[in-house]
Every structure is written in structure tokens, then in C-alpha cells.
Amino acid sequence: MRPLTDTETKTLFEKLANYTGRSLNNLLTDTAPSPGGKAQPDRYVFRVQKDRVYYVRESLANLATSVARESLLSLGTCLGKFTKTGKFRMHITSLDIIAPHARYKVWVKANGEMPFLYGGHVVKAHVGRWSEDCPEHQGVVVLSMNDTPLVSQATNGEDQDGIANNYVGIRCHCTLDRRRKET
Numbered sequence: 001m002r003p004l005t006d007t008e009t010k011t012l013f014e015k016l017a018n019y020t021g022r023s024l025n026n027l028l029t030d031t032a033p034s035p036g037g038k039a040q041p042d043r044y045v046f047r048v049q050k051d052r053v054y055y056v057r058e059s060l061a062n063l064a065t066s067v068a069r070e071s072l073l074s075l076g077t078c079l080g081k082f083t084k085t086g087k088f089r090m091h092i093t094s095l096d097i098i099a100p101h102a103r104y105k106v107w108v109k110a111n112g113e114m115p116f117l118y119g120g121h122v123v124k125a126h127v128g129r130w131s132e133d134c135p136e137h138q139g140v141v142v143l144s145m146n147d148t149p150l151v152s153q154a155t156n157g158e159d160q161d162g163i164a165n166n167y168v169g170i171r172c173h174c175t176l177d178r179r180r181k182e183t
Helices: 006-029 058-064 092-101 110-117 160-165
Strands: 042-049 052-057 077-082 088-090 105-108 127-130 139-144 149-155 170-173
Touching (some): 006 042, 006 077, 006 088, 006 092, 006 139, 042 058, 077 092, 092 139, 105 110, 110 139, 110 149
Antiparallel strands (some): 042 052, 052 077, 105 127, 139 149
């Protein structure tokens, strides 16, 4: 595992800032209780292993340096991966990290969870509530009504007046890759 380079850090933070906004600072300064009851709390860091970015406690990242890169499969929470073109794609495992810090959220009613999870968009009829003043094409976290994060999405470009007039309009576009692998 290695620390991120400057270009990787910039790409990662731009993607995370799309979902968290100013709360990105809170994500960077989160601390965990140190093992063994030390007075100094342990902070979280980002590390790269085989183009995948992990969010891991610093003490564990330091211990992982003693393991050969070929032998180390993963460590911490995988946030996503860098593509060959240098873009960053978030994985579903990043929701537990991003959801508490998300700036904009959409809560989906129980009758809309399954159609959404099977590939549909979030329509207004299924929206229980949403964060106010969400700009166009902004990253949002879609949650169930009991605050369980479902997925991160991009919003539609309609303003609040358009939402009030259109009952079945799309609120969030599905951005997940749902290609089937043929066997």
C-alpha cells in the first residue's frame, strides 16, 4: 500500500467533494480510538493498492507496510478505484463513509426502494423527503426512510417548482453500471 500521489489526491477529493461539500474536512479529520488506550487518537488516511483506494486507520496502514504488495488483498474500507484514464469510480462500499457526511440526501419511501434497486430512477412519487436547494447534477446519497444508505446518485436538473408540478418526474438518475456478465 502506498499514499496517494498529488494528481490522485486531487481527483479523489474532487469526487468526494461532489457528495460531501465542506464536510470533506470532517472526513479528513475523523479519528478512531487508539488500540491499547493511548492518549493520542488514531486518524484515518487514504491508501492505494492496485488502483483501489482504501480508507484505513493510520496505525493499520503502517502495519501493512510489512506485508508484501502481492500478498496484501485489501485493508480498511474500499472507497473506489482509479480507471486507466485516471478517473475515480466510487464503489458501493464507500456509502458507510460518505453517507454521514453527505451534503444532499434523498429519502425513498418503502414502495420505491425495490424498483430503484433493480435499476429504475427515483421518481417523485417514491420520494419521502429531500434536502433543500440541491443544485443540478449534484451528487446525492439515496437513503431509505429509516436512514439506511442505498446508493449515491446524480440529481436531475429540475428546480423545486418543477418538482412540485410534476408527479412522476425523475428526481435522481441511476448512474450505476448494471451490465450483465455473459457466461
